[in-house]
Amino acid sequence: MINCIAIDDEPLALTQLEGYISRVSFLNLVASYKDAFEAMKLLATQKIDLLFVDVNMPDLNGLDFVRSLVDKPLIIFTTAYPEYAVDGFKVDAIDYLLKPFGFQDFQKAADKARRMFESTMSDEETIFVKCDSKVTLVRLSNIKYVEGMSEYVRIFLEGEDKPLMPLISMKKLEETLPTSQFMRVHRSYIVNLRKITEVSRLRIIFGNAYIPVGDNYKEKFMEYINSRMMK
Template sequence: MIKCIIVEDERLAQQVIEAYIERTPQLQLIAICNNALEAKDVLLKQQVDLMFLDVQLPGMTGLNFLRTLQTMPYIILTTAYADYALESYEFNVVDYLLKSISFERFTKAIHKYLEINLPAETKTKSDHIYVKSSGRFIKINFADIMYVQGMKDYLKIVTVNSNIVTLQTMGEMEKILQSKQFIRVHKSYIVSLNHIKSIYGNNIEMAKASIPIGINYKEKITGLISGYFS
C-alpha cells in the first residue's frame, strides 16, 4: 500500500484529492495537512511514500518547504498556476497537476509513480490485484476473474467464486489487465480469454453469463479467432 498525505490549505481541493485517493486501491491516505509545519510533523513521525503538495501554502510555499527537507517522499505538486512548473523540476517531482484536477489526470500521475517504483519484472509477474470494496481491500487473483462489467463509475468483477463491486473506471481496469490474458469486448465488458466457453454471432458464452460483443470490438474478436486457425 502506498502511504500518502495531502498538504493543501483549500478545503475543496483537499476533498477532491481525498476522493480520488479513495477511488485508487493502491493508495492509503494517512494525513491531511493545512500547511508545511503540519506536514513536517507527519513526515517526522510516520513513513510517507507520496505527498500531494500544493505550491501555494500559508506561511511557507510548497517549494520552500521542500528545500527544508533532508529526505523527502515522492512528490506530486498541485497548483492553480503553471508558473512554477520549471522550478519544480529542481526537486525531481513525479508530476505537476494543475487545478482543477480531473480523475483521469490524477490517475496518470499515479501511473507515473508506479512506473518509477515498480520494477518491470514485478509488473509482468504479478498474479493478483487488490481492489477496495465495502471498506476492505480484497485480493483477487487474475486467474479467478471471469469478466469485468462497467456500471458508470463502478465495476463489477465476476470471479469463479464471487462478485465484487468497486469504485473504479473501465479504462483504469483495462490498463491493469492488459497483457494478462484479458480482452475488452464491449464498452462495458472485459473478459478473460481463459474463461471463454464459445463465441457465436455477437455474443461470448461464459460459465456465468452471455457477454455481448460491441460493434467497435467485433473486428478485434474476429482477428483473435482467426489467429487460431492461420
C-alpha cells in the first residue's frame, strides 16, 4: 500500500483527486489539504510515500513546497498551467497531470508511482507476514510497535488504522526483527526504537497508545534512552 496525501487549494479539484485515489487499490489517502503549510505538519511526523501537489497555490506554491522538503516522497504535480512542467521535473517529480485530467491519465501516473515505489522497496528491509489467506509485504520502517496476543500478534503500522494480525508468536517475531531497530520492552510489546518520540513514567507514547515498559525490560530500555540523552 502506498501512503499518499493530496494538496490543492481548489475544493473541486481536491474532491476529484480524493475520488480518483479511492478508486486505485494500492493507494491509501492519509490526508488531504488546501494549503502546503498544513501538509508540512503531517510530513514532519509521518512517513508519506507519494504527494499529489497542485503547483499554483497562494502563500506557498507547490514547487517551492517540494523544494523545501528534505526527505522527499514521490511527487506528482497537478496544474492547469503547462509552462510549469519543466520546473516540475527539475525538482524530480515523477509525473505531471495537466488539468483537467481524467481517471485514465491519473491511473497511468499512479501506476508509474507504484513501479518506482516497488523499486525503492527492494532496497529497504522488509518482511512478509501472512494474515488469513493473504501475504503482505511490510517495510520495517513502517512498523510502530507490536502487541502480543494469546496466539497471534498485532502489528501497528504508520498510516494504517487497523493492525495486521498474523498468526505468529512474539518470540518468533522478536528473533526476526533486527535488534538495532527493535526492542522488546514488555512481555506483550516490541517497539520500533526509531519511532519513539516521547516517554513518560516508563510508558512509551505512540499517539493515543501508551506502551508500558516492564520491570524485566526496564534496565535495558533505560540504557538505550540514557545513551542518547542530551546532557
